Amino acid sequence: MEISNVLSAGMQGMQRSSQQVTEASAELADPQQTNQRWQQSAADVASGSETASETLNSVPANTATDALVSLKQGQQSFEANTKSVQTADEMLGTMIDTKV
Structure with a gap:
């Protein structure tokens, strides 16, 4: 693998990780928006082992946990x-020093 490919892949990975951290941080910072999305999907929940309101009440903690996990994954990936x-x-520095 060429060094330029490694540099390019590393930079792209850093950008993706940065985006992941930004999205997870935004989700943690604005729980109201996340809660609204879950309210919409909870309305579509068919009655099963729990009702839509029980699902809605359990979602914010799961969402926060998922956002924290995503934040940590983004950090480690970066x-x-x-x-x-x-x-x-x-x-590259070693190759340049060797060639000179």
């Missing part, structure tokens, strides 16, 4: 991609 870019940069 860090991993950063290490890829750093490694490619060090390899």
Whole structure:
């Protein structure tokens, strides 16, 4: 694999991770908007083991948990991609030093 491909893949991964963190943060910061989406879907819930109102009451905690998990995944993905870019940069520096 070429170093430029590694750098490009690392940068794209960092951008995707950054977007994931931004979306998860927005979801945590504005629970009202998330709650409105769940109210809409709860209205469509067919009666099963729990009613729509029981589902609605349980969703915000799950949504917050999902958002926190997504936030942590985005952070770890960003860090991993950063290490890829750093490694490619060090390899490129070593190659340049060797060639000079």
